[in-house]
Amino acid sequence: MNVFKRIAQLCKPHARYVVIGTIFLLLANATRLIAPRITGYLVDDVIEGGQDGLLMPLCVALIVLTVLRAVGNYVRGVCFERLSQNFVFDMRTTLYDHLQEMSYSFYDTNYIGEIMSRMTGDIEGLRNMLAGGIVQLSENLIWFVGSLILLFFLSWRLALLMVLVAPIVAIVAVLFRRKIHPAFRDLREQNAVLSTRTQENISGARVVKAFAQEEYEKKMFRHENQEQLRLALRTTFIWSDYVPVLDVLGNLCTPLLLGVGGLMVIRGSMSLGELITFNGYIWMITGPMRSLGNLMNMFTNAHTSAEKLFYYKDLGASIRDKQQTRFPEKFKGHVVFDHVNFSYGDQMVLKDICIDVPAGSTIAVMGETGSGKTSVVNLLGRFYECQSGSVSIDGVDVKDMPMKKLRDRVGYVMQETFLFSESIENNIRFGRPEAPMDEVKRAAEAAQAREFIEEMPDTYDTIVGERGMGLSGGQKQRIAIARAIQYDPAILVLDDSTSAVDMETEHEIQQRLKDVMKDRTTFIIAHRISSVKNADQIVVLKEGRIVERGNHRSLLEQKGLYYRMVQDQYKDAASLGKGVL
Numbered sequence: 001m002n003v004f005k006r007i008a009q010l011c012k013p014h015a016r017y018v019v020i021g022t023i024f025l026l027l028a029n030a031t032r033l034i035a036p037r038i039t040g041y042l043v044d045d046v047i048e049g050g051q052d053g054l055l056m057p058l059c060v061a062l063i064v065l066t067v068l069r070a071v072g073n074y075v076r077g078v079c080f081e082r083l084s085q086n087f088v089f090d091m092r093t094t095l096y097d098h099l100q101e102m103s104y105s106f107y108d109t110n111y112i113g114e115i116m117s118r119m120t121g122d123i124e125g126l127r128n129m130l131a132g133g134i135v136q137l138s139e140n141l142i143w144f145v146g147s148l149i150l151l152f153f154l155s156w157r158l159a160l161l162m163v164l165v166a167p168i169v170a171i172v173a174v175l176f177r178r179k180i181h182p183a184f185r186d187l188r189e190q191n192a193v194l195s196t197r198t199q200e201n202i203s204g205a206r207v208v209k210a211f212a213q214e215e216y217e218k219k220m221f222r223h224e225n226q227e228q229l230r231l232a233l234r235t236t237f238i239w240s241d242y243v244p245v246l247d248v249l250g251n252l253c254t255p256l257l258l259g260v261g262g263l264m265v266i267r268g269s270m271s272l273g274e275l276i277t278f279n280g281y282i283w284m285i286t287g288p289m290r291s292l293g294n295l296m297n298m299f300t301n302a303h304t305s306a307e308k309l310f311y312y313k314d315l316g317a318s319i320r321d322k323q324q325t326r327f328p329e330k331f332k333g334h335v336v337f338d339h340v341n342f343s344y345g346d347q348m349v350l351k352d353i354c355i356d357v358p359a360g361s362t363i364a365v366m367g368e369t370g371s372g373k374t375s376v377v378n379l380l381g382r383f384y385e386c387q388s389g390s391v392s393i394d395g396v397d398v399k400d401m402p403m404k405k406l407r408d409r410v411g412y413v414m415q416e417t418f419l420f421s422e423s424i425e426n427n428i429r430f431g432r433p434e435a436p437m438d439e440v441k442r443a444a445e446a447a448q449a450r451e452f453i454e455e456m457p458d459t460y461d462t463i464v465g466e467r468g469m470g471l472s473g474g475q476k477q478r479i480a481i482a483r484a485i486q487y488d489p490a491i492l493v494l495d496d497s498t499s500a501v502d503m504e505t506e507h508e509i510q511q512r513l514k515d516v517m518k519d520r521t522t523f524i525i526a527h528r529i530s531s532v533k534n535a536d537q538i539v540v541l542k543e544g545r546i547v548e549r550g551n552h553r554s555l556l557e558q559k560g561l562y563y564r565m566v567q568d569q570y571k572d573a574a575s576l577g578k579g580v581l
Contacts, residue, residue, distance in 0.1 A: 003306045007087075007126065014086045021079030025135065028072030029142040031065040033150065036280025038062055044273030076135065084131035091123055095312060103319040104383045108344070113196025118312060121191060122305035129302035137295055140288035147281035154274055154281075155264065158257055162285060172245050176296055179238045184304040187231040192308075194224045253286045319385055325402045328394035331409050332359035333490045333521030335380065340389035342375055349375045351544045353389070357537070362522040364532030366565065367541035373525045374415055376541075377493045380523070381410045393491075411489030415496045415525070417476040424453055425460035427479055431487035443486035446512045448505055449478035474505065481509065491521045503530065510534075529569050538562065 011018060042058050045051045099106075099115065151159035201217050261278050264270040270278075335357040342350040349372045357363045365373045378384050379391050382398050391398045398406060411431065419427050428443055429435045440460065444450040452475055456462045464471055464479075471479070484492060510531070526532050533552040540548040540555070540562050548560050555562040 003303055003310065006310060007130075007306060010090060011083060011087055011130070013090070014083050017079040017083040017086070021076045021083065021135075022138075024072040024075040024079070025138055026142070028069045028076060029139055029146070031069040031072070032143065032284065033146045035062060035065050036277045037150070038065070039280060040271075040273035040277030042273070043276050044271050048272065080135050081131050084127045087130055088123055088127045091126070091309065092119060095119065095123075095309065098313055101317045101320075102315075103317055104378065105318050106315070111192075111196040113198065114192035115312075117188075117192040117195040118305075118308050121195075122188065122309055125302050125305035126309070129298055133295065133298045133302065136291065137299075140291060140295070143284035144288045147284040151278065151281050151285075154278055155261070155270060158261055158264075158278060161257065161260065162253065176238070179241075180235060180297065180300045181304065183231070183235045183238055184301050185307070187228075187235055188304050188308060190224070190228050190231050194228050197221060197224050253289070254282055257282050319382055319403070321402050322400060326396050326400045327402065327405055328396050330394070331490050332394050333357075333409075334359040334394050335491065335521060336390075336392045337376070337379075338390045338392065340379065340386045340391060342372075342379060342384065342386045349544050350379075350386070353544075353546060355539060355546070355549075357521060357523075359394070359521055360519045361536040362517055362524065362534070364524040364526065364535035364538045365541065366526065366532060366538060366562065371541040372544045373541060374495055377412075377495060377523050377525065380491070380493065381407050381412070409490040410493065411484040411487040411491070412493045413477070413480050413484045413495060417473070417480045419464050419471070419476055419479060421464065423458075423461050423463055424456075424479060427464065428460075428482045428486050430483055435486055439486055440482075443482040444479075446485050446516055447478045447481035448509045448512060449475070449482050452478075478505075478509070481513075485516050489520075491523070492517065493523045493525075495523075495525045496527065529566050 038058055038061055041054070046055050046058065096119070148159060148162060151162065197220065201221065258275075258279065261270060261275045265272055265275050335355070337353045337355040340350055340353040341348070342353075353376065355363070355376075365376055367373050375384070379386055380393075380398070382401075382403055385399060393401075393406075393409075420430070425437070425440055426433075428440050437460075441450060444453055444460075453459055453462070481494070484494075507530070524532055524535060529552075532538055536551065537549065538551060538555055539546055540560075542561060548555055548558060548562050550558070556566065
């Protein structure tokens with residue numbers, strides 16, 4: 001019940017629709033409860049009693065009830081539909097806002113396809129419950145309870161017989177609920193798995209085709225789809241085992257009660273009009289019994305969906321602002337890593353990292369793949385937090401800073417280039433949407449992107465494909481560099497930002513970046529020696545530890561790991577003598 005209480009809490013802002021819809025729902029169903037009684041009077045007083053004067057008033061009363069019922073159903077339907085649509089809007093908005101606040105670690109362990117499944121299918125399941133399920137449940141309760149009370153006034157014997165049947169129906173419904181709920185949970189989980197596989201394989205279609213793995217992917221998709229079918233059929237079989245029982249119990253009540261009622265009419269203890277009235281109420285009692293299985297089905301499905309949605313809402317961000325935050329009065333960009341240790345779960349990634357980066361200087365971080373280079377700069381923007389030690393900027397621990405203000409001062413060119421399915425202009429000005437066009441062009445020029453952009457038919461209005469499809473890797477990287485430059489941060493992070501461009505273009509970008517990096521703290525992560533040799537300080541990592549530090553010349557003199565990297569990239573001595581040493 002806790003899940004449904006939370007759903008009710010989320011509906012509170014739209015309580016007016018609930019109130020108005022409930023009033024008209026009661027009106028519509030009151031007319032249903034009154035109609036059989038008027039029909040009974042028509043039979044007893046008009047047809048058998050010969051009171052012709054009552055014929056027209058009773059027929060008009062039935063017409064009025066019909067009109068009132070139609071109006072009530074219309075208003076009730078509109079109100080609960082508005083309630084469900086507003087609920088979905090609020091739920092999607094708050095959930096999306098919440099997801100935006102989640103840290104990197106959340107997306108490390110939760111698949112995008114699964115999240116999309118929750119944001120679409122699960123929320124739609126809740127909408128169906130609010131728009132239709134609650135209405136149907138309320139109407140069934142009104143019909144069942146109201147008809148049962150009126151039956152007691154007509155014949156307590158027949159009403160008591162009905163009461164004896166009801167517990168059997170309730171027991172079957174409870175057993176059905178216990179079986180169907182875990183089945184629906186498994187089905188929703190598999191639906192998320194299937195959505196994830198679909199999303200990943202469509203996004204990676206080029207990789208699949210490049211390795212000629214279409215048949216393998218078809219096979220894997222059929223496997224997951226087969227599992228989805230199996231679980232769907234499992235829920236169907238459970239439904240098929242219990243719902244027909246409920247339907248049979250509901251249908252058996254009709255001949256049973258009519259048989260007993262008919263016998264009472266023959267014996268004179270009940271009039272024919274009362275029996276007809278009784279028959280109308282029997283339908284209102286057996287109808288809810290027959291539909292109980294479908295209702296349990298709908299509410300169990302909604303309950304399962306809500307559990308997953310509330311799981312995301314309850315999963316608070318692992319990194320959040322403190323109640324009392326601090327921020328440097330003048331943000332200059334003096335960065336200090338003080339004995340920092342960091343791990344992903346049980347895997348230690350950074351060990352006792354100590355780095356001092358004066359404001360306005362350039363530091364390069366090098367090392368083998370997996371040595372922890374990107375983890376260093378991820379700590380800088382509080383995308384992750386270190387387990388011990390501290391990362392401070394201008395004397396203030398980043399953990400004490402408000403994240404929004406901190407990240408406003410740090411610009412990233414990330415290792416994995418991501419562009420939105422927007423125009424090139426909007427991608428470049430993503431960090432500052434209000435930036436004038438001349439700044440966008442200057443940023444593009446600094447990133448060596450202006451030439452190829454202006455050669456395109458739509459220039460800056462060119463819409464890039466999903467994730468930048470349609471652009472080369474180097475073009476995407478240059479747009480990403482322009483995006484970071486246009487952001488105008490105090491600290492600039494270039495994470496392998498020119499790995500996809502040729503050496504000549506890289507050299508041109510570096511020349512343009514000299515002006516951008518001037519008086520700006522810059523972190524460069526790269527594998528190419530040409531990208532880092534002019535840095536004020538070079539730090540070399542191995543297995544999460546700093547093994548060497550210094551500038552380009554001093555590290556060459558040490559003839560350690562950095563020197564071997566240089567040798568690997570410049571094989572012959574002639575190359576070593578031309579601008580490298």
